[in-house]
Amino acid sequence: MTTPETTQSDAQMYRNMLRWQMMATVVVIVAAVLISGIPAGISALLGGAAVILGAWFAAKIAVRAKAKADPTAVLLNMLKAEAVKILIIAVLLFAVFKLYQSLVPFALIAGLAAAALFSGAALAKVQTPV
Amino acid sequence: MEALALIQAYTGIGIGLIIGLGAAGACIGIGIMCASFLEGAARQPEMIPALQGKVFLLLGLIDASFIIGVGLAMMFAFANPLLSVVAQ
Numbered sequence: 001m002t003t004p005e006t007t008q009s010d011a012q013m014y015r016n017m018l019r020w021q022m023m024a025t026v027v028v029i030v031a032a033v034l035i036s037g038i039p040a041g042i043s044a045l046l047g048g049a050a051v052i053l054g055a056w057f058a059a060k061i062a063v064r065a066k067a068k069a070d071p072t073a074v075l076l077n078m079l080k081a082e083a084v085k086i087l088i089i090a091v092l093l094f095a096v097f098k099l100y101q102s103l104v105p106f107a108l109i110a111g112l113a114a115a116a117l118f119s120g121a122a123l124a125k126v127q128t129p130v
Numbered sequence: 131m132e133a134l135a136l137i138q139a140y141t142g143i144g145i146g147l148i149i150g151l152g153a154a155g156a157c158i159g160i161g162i163m164c165a166s167f168l169e170g171a172a173r174q175p176e177m178i179p180a181l182q183g184k185v186f187l188l189l190g191l192i193d194a195s196f197i198i199g200v201g202l203a204m205m206f207a208f209a210n211p212l213l214s215v216v217a218q
Contacts, residue, residue, distance in 0.1 A: 010179075010183040013187065014186070017187060017190070047201065051197065055190060058186075062182075069178065071171035071175075071178055074171075074178060074182055075164055075167060075168065078189060079160075079164075081186070082189050082193060086196070089200070090200055093200065097204050097207075105205040105209045105211070108205070109198070109202060109205060112198060113194075113198045113201070116198055117198075119187065119190040119194065120187055120190060120191035123184065123187050123188075123191075
């Protein structure tokens with residue numbers, strides 16, 4: 001049921017998503033550095049990186065099981081990917097809050113929010129009609 | 131001292147509400163979307179590959195509010211800005 005074209009298109013969609021997230025994070029980093037200095041920029045980078053890393057792992061899991069034709073299996077795979085994503089983000093955020101001494105919390109939240117919200121922006125680039 | 135304990139207690143309740151309500155909202159949204167996906171797949175099985183990517187992107191979008199909530203909850207747990215008022 002899955003053709004190589006659709007698999008490539010989905011992989012491209014995930015790459016688009018990661019690209020949008022990176023661009024949003026970079027914009028927030030620049031704004032944070034200009035407003036509050038280097039530690040704020042690093043905090044924004046860490047917040048965005050946590051989400052991007054989680055999304056990257058989730059995309060890897062989602063792409064891996066493309067050959068499945070059963071919608072329930074597809075859905076379970078997607079939910080597994082999402083669970084891994086949330087787990088990775090939570091662990092990374094916990095590590096950042098515990099280990100980074102000169103953290104600027106609001107910059108971290110801004111980077112995190114920008115990366116998380118812009119994950120859906122790749123939908124705008126979808127070519128195939130639903 | 132009493133004010134500090136009070137702030138910590140209420141912050142704990144707030145963190146629970148942020149995580150709990152965020153998770154409930156995300157679960158309801160994901161449930162509705164997954165039900166729609168299964169319904170669509172049952173009606174038109176040939177659309178499953180085309181829908182998979184969109185389902186994944188929308189899952190991320192629905193979860194965004196929960197992830198932001200987790201970040202805010204961690205901020206209040208580890209670097210509570212409300213406690214600085216007591217410290218001054």
